[in-house]
Amino acid sequence: MNLLEIQHRMLDAVMQPLTNDEQMQPHTRDGRSMHDVAAEFIKPNDRLSSFERLEIYNRQYWFRVLASLDEDFRGLRAIIGPRRFEALCKAYLIECPSGSFTLRNLGSRLEWWLRSHPEHLQPRAGLALDMVRLEWAEIEAFDGAAESALVPGDVLASDPDPRFRLQPYLQLLSFHYAVDDLLVAIRKDDSDSEMASNAVSERRKRNHLRKVARQKPQAIFLVVHRIDDSVYFKRIESEAFKFLKALREGKSLSIAVMQAFEGRDIQENKLLATVQGWFENWSSLGWFCAPYSTDQDFISASGRQS
């Protein structure tokens, strides 16, 4: 048996789901005895059979990847419950095993996968999908790239209709449920009962269920952003969301304003005041960065030029 054959066999065995009592499956996916398969390439020793030695790796694999998803998607777990969450994670990992060198990306395809497997999320599929999107956005916002912020006072000197760029780490999301508040509440419950007894854990579970049951549909527009390396959620109005989406798509300021207020009957001075207020607020949060364009002069308040 050569190196590639060994690695294929071992990978197949290691990534096969454990039994309900966390043991290695007695049979392979194609029905062969796992004892026989293990014995073909792994030596037994005086304490462990080939099967048992392979099982150590099988268990380590599943414990590691499930723990990773559990850490990244606490909100989803609270919505559908821990047992269904574990079943969902196993099903996801069977179809979408890690294709990245880092566990950080393990959940990157979860939303995509869940859209074709809504049975794992019923009866709160809409709420659960919103939560998955929020939790993944948080991961992206946490370690996404940041560029030098456009500070208040900076102007785009020669462009009457500039294109503002948003920080790469900024995540713009629209939801059907207030999952931002729900996630904060879930985390608070979890944190309050971190050192808790079983009774308190049960109470936490009931708290989660009550909070989930109370969720009613509502349109939420959210920016997941970062201040001093910590991730925050900021709700914005629908116009502001459309405006930011347009800027992210590379639209110029005038087009972004037009798209944001399309269909709205609003006085020009009020519109200008609104946009100016957004800029003041968002600039102070560091959401804008220097434009891509090289054919326009960028002059800062302090006189730097690039």
Place this chain on the structure above:
Amino acid sequence: MPANPFNGFTDFGVGIGLRVPHYQHILSEKPVVDWFEIISENYMVDGGRPLHVLDQILERYRVVQHGVSMYFGSHEPPNREHLKRLKALVKRTKAPWLTDHLCWGSVDGTYTHDLLPMPYTFEAARLTAQKIREVRDFLEIPIAVENVSSYAEFHVSEMTEWEFLTEVVELADCGILLDVNNIYVSSRNHNFNPHDYVNSVPAERVAQIHIAGHSKFEKYILDTHDHPVVDPVWELYARAIERAGRTATLLEWDDKIPSFEEVHNEALKANQFVADMAVTS
């Protein structure tokens, strides 16, 4: 003076792994630490807190990168995205050398995120050495490979683990990160004398040493990095530095992580063995 051709880092002394629970203490108290080892993958990101903290650490401390997913032994070419990100991080840290494991963990782009054991065959040694050379050429930095703890052995193996390690590093012309805890763990799991291992590795290639704790189960030992170093591992450490000379040493503590002081004090016990070696030599 370097203790050996692959160990230009004799003055590095004793370091510890940079771990999240210690960030605040390190940044605020600025303790004296010889050096920190980072898990490369944790900092191969585009921005945010990981890189911000790393930059602050780099202002004050020496940092060496330790990887967990290069998988030199996997039968597939190195992941280009991984290499590009790793090279960018090397430029950032200016690490003098880089380490990863002598193991495999992926097939056809599917990752297990585990350090899976190699079959000790000449075919595997050739392939692994070739990959180490490719990675070194791309990264333009000295590489040392670490022996892993293992729980399984293969029928097809043609040599001992230490013979395999020697074969690989000679073919790749690279250094060794000798993990004496891993040697101990594997020796208990596979019934060999760990001193045979330490006495057999090419000492002139030992660039760095790892020490760590482990967990004992009924039928095997697991490399958990969640306990202090046990005496038999210290004995292996003493023998390793006796053979390799004073060598950059690092304590790994990755789970149930105690206070910074506790981890650092455990690591600094290594200095006593260095002092003892100086007295007896």
